[in-house]
Amino acid sequence: MDIARRTLLQAAIGTPAAMTSAAHLAAPASSAAARPDADSPRFTIAVLPDTQYLIDEGGSDEEPVRETLRYLARKRHEENVVFLTHLGDVTEHGTEREMRVADTVFATATLPYSVLAGNHDIASNSTDQRGDSPYLRTFGPHRFRRMATYGGSSPDGYNSFHVIPAGGRRWLLLALDWRLSERGFGWAQQVLDRHRDLPTILTTHDLVWADERGQADLSTYGRALWDRLIRRNDQVFLTLNGHYWPPGRTTLTNDRGNPVHLHVTNYQDRYYGGAGMIRLYSFDLARGVIDVETFSPWLSAADRSPLGAQNRELSGDVDRFTVAVDFAARFPAPAPAPRPAREVLVKGTVAYWRFDREGFPAADGPVPDGAVARDLSGNGNDLTAQRVHGSAPELLAWSGEHHQAQPGHASLRFDGGQGPDRCAVLRTAATAPLNRMKFESGYTIETFIKLPEPFEGEHAFMGILSWEGRSGDAGKTSGWSDDEPTCSLNVSGERFLQFVVYPVPVDSDPTSWSHAVPTGRWTHVAVVNDGRRTTMYVDGSKIARNAAEDSRGISTLGKPFALGGTQFAERYGQGFYGWIGDTRIVARALRPDQFLTAPSR
Known part of the structure; x- marks a missing residue:
């Protein structure tokens, strides 16, 4: 996004956040009719990383997350936001009380979204076969069934996928648990096999970590995900994970010789527990790029402190950048069938x-x-x-x-x-x-x-x-x-x-x-x-x-x-x-x- 557009954005989100609960609920309703344009070559996927320090029964403030969801409701049409994906660690302890707060916060979302479990949301020493949990009762399959994008969940309920219409085609988003079991790996592969023609974004909590320069590398568990799932499936072109800080990115080559972009994004170590910081991944199929930017709607709207000013928008090399992806070459859209002449013989031909x-x-x-x-x-x-x-x-x-x-x-x-x-x-x-x-x-x-x-x-x-x-x-x-x-x-x-x-x-x-x-x-x-x-x-x-x-x-x-x-x-x-x-x-x-x-x- 150029400086002029960013200035307009700052102005747009500069509305005071001190409004009543009724106003909070009314704002999304007014924008419900402004559906995203599924045929436009420009669309946005929003990414919300670890919110655990903001939803913590020991003392926190979930308002920044609410403001992020309100911002997306307001800007859904203007930015053509088609989906929101959370990268795990929704809460700090995964308790019933914290999950009730998370439940009410995400109930205000007005666009389809995915959520996956991080190690703070469940027992960190378990896999997706752990059984019942407050997380599953809050963010299990029942939560997503009414979303038009929802494609299904694994039998255990901890993994899910969405099919997103955007850019004149469909995209697969695979949301995977903190730790996949053998059954989890098998389920994920079946989903990919059934959707071979869909460009795929894989989200999980733990995949790559980064050094202070922003250079990312596979974690121990991330290596298993890469070797067993990502590198073998050419349709996966982008992965997103949280868990680690600082943020960073790298590009690896899969078994077909094609690039896979791996990004870690997490801002819980920054001022106000990350302040509901989001990433906007703005796809531009006409230019063959994804423009990435990172900012906090809540800090822009409500916090006038010196630290708020320093953190409301991030512009480092790992926070604001452009990724080139030749979508037309790597994921050619199915060619339309020939049209008979009678269909194009308009009046006056x-x-x-x-x-x-x-x-x-x-x-x-x-x-x-x-x-x-x-x-x-x-x-x-x-x-x-x-x-x-x-x-x-x-x-x-x-x-x-x-x-x-x-x-x-x-x-x-x-x-x-x-x-x-x-x-x-x-x-x-x-x-x-x-x-x-x-x-x-x-x-x-x-x-x-x-x-x-x-x-x-x-x-x-x-x-x-x-x-x-x-x-x-x-x-x-x-x-x-x-x-x-x-x-x-x-x-x-x-x-x-x-x-x-x-x-x-x-x-x-x-x-x-x-x-x-x-x-x-x-x-x-x-x-x-x-x-x-x-x-x-x-x-x-x-x-x-x-x-x-x-x-x-x-x-x-x-x-x-x-x-x-x-x-x-x-x-x-x-x-x-x-x-x-x-x-x-x-x-x-x-x-x-x-x-x-x-x-x-």
Whole structure:
């Protein structure tokens, strides 16, 4: 979290904590309707370590823990907090009296959570087969059964798991007892076996400890957990434990050669027994990182003492840091099934082409000249493959590669470049209706592209799609050159997308420019015109450099539409280099939630 955001956070939690019990209970209710966004690529898991010095019948103050739970209730929607996990040592002695206090404290929680036993909550010389205890009667399976995330508990009741919907997928959180028995290890492995496709966070009380520099290492019991469970199960990417102080972290390599991040967090040795200190693990799947921060909502809201000021927010290397995790590579989300063309033929669809068997003679190897990509809109705008200037067969080939959200699971691979013999295109017939359409009421042009990695050779201003003909022949002479076509989507030498169009009523060439398109991954491009202005979207996001000029329609000349190239002086000389997937043209402006990337409804 940057300093500006942290300042806002301090202000948000600066509300005085001296409120009545009724107000405490009312606050979460007002936020109950603000459910987390399970589809957002950004979400937060809160971590609450050892609270034993705050729930101690010998003399303590549970108010900091209550304030932490109130804070999470207030910020649940804003921070997209999807879950809270406690790391054990809820209480100091594990007595009936302390557990009654813990019971009332956690009864105020408004989000799903897990709790596990630490050595102060139960008899420390026992395993999960210890039988009945005040802890089990308080935090046994009955406590979690009404939570939507709860997946089940071991027969003894001391181990549990939750399945958390977040980031557009599901995550497994495994909460394990202070000491696993043989039965406990077997149960945990069964849970992991049943959820092989879920990225997993393992929580327990004792796993790693850290030196004063924050460098963590496996404890004696932690070594057994690592060898018998964690290293063998590649889905475990993060472990969290308390018990030891100071906090620290390390990264170990599992049996599949992948990193596992092991973190110990515990602040009971600090001012006010840790003051209800929490960790926020903020997942950002778009950036491939987890941003971690540590602070005490209670100290920020209620304690103005010098020690409170020193401890309300921690910023050391083991308290505030970022962990890089390539979630897409390690845990690829299940690919959605292909969507039939009928599902994406929205009102006003003029043409829709795709390169799987529904719309194209898909086959490995080069695409022969004369191969036809059918216009699945039924409007007769079929595209025919053609190599120009005697270009080689390998310049155009069918591919099974595709954007994950693309309806059709195929594409065409172009290997074009500069020169008269490095171009292949797909063109409409001379009589296709699309050739003559002017789209004065608006339009949406969409396509999927992927640039190779490495991006080799000279490919400046290669064409993705265009209408043939000279702009000068349409009476447009104010643009860069009378020889450029009336409408084209291209890639510049800096890999910027360029959409240039000559509108119908005026002699101008309003042009939109994107940022540099990445190589080695698929990009969705949409150009939307509402009859007045043109807006380009890249991966659903509006770009900055959209043309400010009025733009109505496209000054087409009745000549073919082409995919894979842009003419200059009515000649192709710069073929596309990369992949092109599904392409759709609609005779009206669409919203981003209506693009081809939108999920089925």
